[in-house]
Amino acid sequence: MSILIKGGTVVNATGAVRADVLVDGERIAALLAPGFPLEADRVVDATDKYVIPGGVDAHTHMEMPFGGTSSADTFETGTVAAAWGGTTTIIDFAVQTKGTSLLAALDTWHQKAEGSCAVDYGFHMIVSDVNETSLKEMESCVAAGVNTFKMFMAYPGVFYATDGEILRAMQKARETGSTIMMHAENGIAIDQLVAQALARGRTDPVEHGLTRPPELEGEATSRAIALAKVTGSPLYIVHLSAAQALDAVAEARDTGQNVFAETCPQYLYLSLEDLARPGFEGAKYVASPPLRPKEHQSELWRGLRTNDLSVVSTDHCPFCFKDQKELGRGDFAKIPNGMPGVEHRVDLLHQGVVKGEISLERWVEISSTTPARMFGLHPRKGVIAPGADADVVVYDPRATQVISAATHHMNVDYSAYEGMEITGKVDTVLSRGRVIVDGSGYRGSTGHGRFLSRELNQYLV
Template identity: 80%
Template structure:
């Protein structure tokens, strides 16, 4: 099967250029000047459209256990929603429980995802139980195509690791070339603040944000960077939300350290004002780190421009308002942490292009090309080039849309971006050469996606 995409502007990190793309089977066979090729089994007219490499969301949580419940998107529903939004690859997290092995955890997540994904997928490993056995298994995980390991300075008693445990894991990561991903918040201090707030009768969702101040994200980020410097390990800060944390990352990067960071759309567009909505509505916006004061947002946009923030992911972790978020009525500490967003990342970041916050090339770079390189998928993914997978998005930059729970495809009963009016919309999506989204609707299958065995971080110096 051959496909010719003609008349569009192919967008890469250097901007847009009028080119045609020829697809043969699952691969891009050629990227040519307009009109050089004229025939194919299928011809798609991309006139007036951007032709983008499929988005890569490097931080999702499908079917994730949390607080006695599970995130509401399955791998099937979540990857279908991702495809609707122009994302053709996700990297999800296999969650090690205390007392279990990393490899058995990886097997468990393969059972969840294999044959149940509409797009291609990979895994990171959450390491919550640092011991001799798990450290040894980290090397086996790399061999199995999982070269990134997430740890937590938050959630004592669940995922939390001590500085000593983090140091041990970082030393192992340095030895095997893997990257440590860090949830950087001072969980010990946060738990004390949260307990005091509850004892004083402060139970509303906004307390989630007030008891997780940005200073404690900045402190933990600085501490993680110091531990990484001592061990020589590469460090990737996940879901960075605060100016204080960004300053620590920028300083480390300026000093030549292998430190990288991502942010998420919710921190660019939402704020603690959403957490403070009345009648428990604020529970819809509970995530960790929490939404910050709007004063942090200009710094985050600046960080995206300067590459101190290298990637935009979603931390997609959807819990329904009814029956799930409502578990925290009367105690904000029991609200499941997470915001749905895998369907809207590409659209929301395009608003940054529209507003002049980032360039067209930077949009593609942060949403596709850099995550491909950061997590060992480039040039198979993340670029429109001969030999790459034909993961291609036709994007209409002038189409208008309004985000709503009534029209999104995520398996969750609310939208964190309800009523947002956006410029730009996905038109057509190809995953490995197969049209999975078109103006006619979803034409893919949840058996289409394949597991991606990943190489190591391609940015390490």
């Protein structure tokens, strides 16, 4: 089937131009001068709208076990919500637990996702047990198109890795050309602060933020960077939230080290004040790293402008307020860590354009092009160009909307951005040449999404 998207402004990371876009089958066939006479099976009117590459959310957690429960979105519901928000590719995390095999974990996550996804998907691998077998299995994962390995300096007894284990995994990453992703918080010190707070009867959700101070994120980030420098491994810092951590990343990048970092919309728009909402409302905002005082937000926007922050992902890991977040009533340490967001990332980042924080091109770059390149999907994903997958979003920059749990499509009973008025809205979404969202609603189907075997990081030098 051919589709002509006409009358819009095509926005890539490299610039914006008035052009019509011809889609033939699953690929973009051509960019044409506006009004070029051409017939197609379907015409999509993009007049006064942007035509952008589908979003690539490089950090989601669908159906993830955590703290005795599981994230509320399945691969089906989560990817449908992603589609509504203009994201046409997610990269989720297969989770190795202690004493198990990386390859067995990968098989488990393939079974969860296969035949369930509305948009295309890939996997990172969480490595929680470093030994000779798992190090060897990293090679097999790379061969299977999973070449990014997440490790934790937090969560002792669950995911925590020692510096020695991290060093060994980084050495293997250097050998295979793969990339280590790091949750950088000093979990040993944090656990002491948590225990002290609980012993003093401080149990409210805000204590989650107070016991995970930004200095301990900065320290862990600096330590991870030092280990990466010693081993020569690339390093990607996930969900960076604090100015101290950003300073460490910027310093490393200024010396030419292969260090990259993402932040998330919640750190750009929400703050410690949300964790401190009265009653138990703050539990809705418990995630790790925690929300920071508001002064960190301007530093993160600056990092996005300077490219010291390369990507914005969601860390989408939703837990319902009822029956899930409520597990932590009377003990903030038992509140499941995670927030919903996969549906609103593209919209929230567009507010950065509206407010002058970032350019139109940078909006596309951090939401689509850079994650596609960082995680080995470009030029198939992340660009409006002939030969690329026809993952295309028609975006209306003048439309307004109010974010609310009453209208979102994520399988969670609250919105972290409830009542927020925003400018801009997804109009039409194509995934590999198929219209899956338009003015009539959701038109996709379960199982349309395909697994993406990824190449290596294209930014490595």
